[in-house]
Amino acid sequence: MVTAVQAGRGASPYISLRTVPPSLRPALRAFLLGYASAVGPRLFTILARYAKSKRAGKKEVADGGQKEHLAHSLRTALASGLKWNRFPSFCALLAGGSAFLEVPLQRLLRKLLGPGISTLTITRLGRWFATFFSASLSLRLLQSRRTPAYTEIIPAKSDQPDGVGVKTVHYGGRTLDLTLFAAVRALDVIVRAVWARSVAADGTRSKAASLIGRLADPAFFAVSSGAVMWAWFYAPSSLPRSYREWISSAAEVDPRLIEALRRFRTGEMRYGEDTGQAELLSSMAADYGLPPAWGDPAVSVPFPCELVHLGCGPSCEFHALSRFYRSFRWSLSTYLPLTLALQLRRKPTSKSLRRAVLSAVRSSAFLGTFITLFYYGVCLSRTRIGPRILGTDKSARVAIDKGICVGTGCTVCGWSVLIEAAQRRPELALFVAPRALATFLPRKYAEGKEWRETAVFAASAAVVFCAAAEDKGLVRGVLGKVIGSVLER
Template sequence: MASTSSLRWWSHYVAEQLHTFSDDHPLQIALRTYSLALSLSLSPVLAGFLAKPRRSGAAQLLRALRRELGFTGFASAFTVAIAGGAALRSLLAYLEKEQQGILPLRAKTFLSRLKDVHKTFSANALSAYIAIALLQHRRSRPSTPSTHRSSGITPIQRSSPTIDLTLLVLVRALDSVVRSVLFSHSTTQDVLSSGELKRAENRRRTLSARLDAMVFWASSARIMWCFFYEPQRLPRSYNTWIMTLANIDPRILGALRAIREGRWSYVRRIAVPSDLLSSLSRDLGYPESWGSVTRLPAFGGPAANGAWKTLAVSNRPNLGGIPCELVHGGIGGGSCAASAALRSGKAFAEAMLIYLPVHVLPILLYRPRKLTRVHNIMNTLLSVTRSATFLSSFVSSIWVAVCLTRTLLLARLFPWISHDFWDGPHGCAFLGTLVCGGSIWIEQGRRRGEMALYVLPKAIRACLPEAFLRSGLRVQLLERLVFVASLATLLTKFVHDTSSLRGLPRWALTFVMNGSNAGFWKKKRQDTSDSPPPRTPYTI
């Protein structure tokens, strides 16, 4: 009882002492940063623990706790980066104003000549460098030589484990710089009329929407290209999720990659492995000959009809290539329209399950009273439906493009072009990667920007050469430079140009730097008509 009472007294005393510090004190910033970063790093682990058997899940959870609670964990590193920068700024301000002669006169003069933005950037850069050094030290510890021999992998062959985090910070920093340059209010706007100001704001929003849509389109095109042809460039979990949502048989993807690599050819009658699609045809309940490259016509036109008559395929007159039944994977049979509609409906249902908690949980946590009004519930459901429609359109547009290319339109217009081209890397899959990104216009403007910034780091990662990512010390040093410059820019922008930030960085930094009593958060709590805090979109 005495120990419990002492612990309770001690916790009460610590809490009272913390309240004596202001919300922007470095210690308060450190506590908020650590709690938020720890929750972000442990949430996926806890989800995996609940989904796995108790014994293996518990072992994984213990390993994750040891890793994340250590000094080189994600939470500790980002606490050093954010709270350390705040502490250094406070120290510089104190040294500049102190009268006891701690600093030489020349150093104090140098500090007084520096602009505030330069002091802020320098302090944040130093703390960011310590943070990335901690993360890379934890994640680059070499394993034992026996492990290397058994796996056949040496430390220099591994890509940087912090590259995804670095690219994420880089993209957010670039976004803040672009918005600061393109969308900042000029001093001449003070003399503009209200109508002119409104038109200028509308132009900025239109430009921002177009830039976001263009970034999403380009990023999603690269990601889907890698999904079809170079899946090793994408994170394994991300690749698996796309595979599940697209509902495509891996053997179809194998055939696309074999055509690109020259291991499958209608014209040359070769297929490696020989039963790649024959096994798919058999599993779907069709004759194995439908998947045999030696029996399939390479070109369209009347000459192909004889082969289809022999194979008993009735829905590809004047066309070559793989029968639609195999491409569709048994969904919709040989009807391209039915296949696209069924896939769109399935993707819509799965997207509703994804986006419903994404939209509703923030409201339940921050403004539960909002759900007591019918029109607010309807607006939330409309937002969920809109997001689900976007994702289902993303999926179905790829299939529609594939069918238009190889069956419904282009292959019929140009029957003398072989299906080595129509089913190759510059044919149906390529057109599908180009058109799917246009579905972003279905989404709301604010979420459109968040989705663009969500997929851009993955697209950049997919563009980097694997040899560079596995080059050891060289990429590690370059990554440190990029991370330091990016995080320092992001933190400096928050202090001196908060309006240039948007979405998750602005929401998180407002909380960790100013606390829940900041005006940004007060407005969120008081105005129930506002949208919930920005959410990380789970999408392609």
């Protein structure tokens, strides 16, 4: 049923489903794409763990048992994507419902609004409402799935003799990240549409407007990533667990240092006072071969930056260089194999391989600089600039370690995105922005308020789908191309 990928002039760059009725093709394409994106990473993880286990020569389970466990895990992963309330079904209902309802709604709108309305307006309205309705239903589909993380058993009044019982409470919020992703994309489409109208009649912009246009994406990324890093320090539960763990892995920081800065913020630790918190940083100092007294806030005001350096010596600048080297090496070990693997999918040439290597090096330099600027921003506020502005008394030192030092790192680290290629900056900004917005919203809320999130998602999806249907370029990055290709009949 599914033919090969078309390649000639006028052919589509996606899988052609010639035997499927045109009205059903968007749904099927969306389902296959959603299935691949949902199940593919799980299959890769299962196979990677199995390969790692074989290499390690584990003997806990016999080879036959390992293979049986592997087969069971693969079957479970493959079957999970076929359930009616999972991501593939969501994709199929969103794209398929939008395509299926579009023409009937256009006919209905024509009857209701009369012949005075232009065909273009009727087409756009029909497409918008069709996507709005299908997006509402598809999100409700995902929200209908119950998970332990969003379920709680609480005490409740009962007819039992003791008058005490329990009840199960379900919360909303499972789909919040998806909703914020759609909302950010919709806002990006709207802002770019408004910005496009600011072009002068001769097609030029003023120097100030051109500068704003060039700095908009880097500034957007810097603000968003700063909010994420602030949340990682002081409100980690507001970030998705996998994202939080990835940041921790990249940062390579002793958790005792983070906990100490949190306690300064809450007032549990204060300079010049014995609040019973000395053991936290004193044990850390001893582990890095430093005097334990350096970690006692009652004695050491402030605790030296050498503790922040985690054994790299007293120089803040040397620590920054050391951080860049380690972060760059860690990033390159991730980016380089990935970019080379993507090139090997096609027929690689020396030019394409060189471009892939340079891209990996550039991305690694960006991430290395991001981490370096964050740490050096902390050092700048603690030892270089902060004391000169705020003073060196105990209250000033407490204020710096209470949040100013972390805030400085959060402010400067995101501007490392300027190292990245200009065409990648928008994607990075649009990737981080939803996660930044999520830090200002509760991860769980009353189930009865899900309609608000549904309305935001549906309206946002309608804006994005309508923009992509008219011009794939209106929705930046890969998303616009994917949506435009999926919706083609």
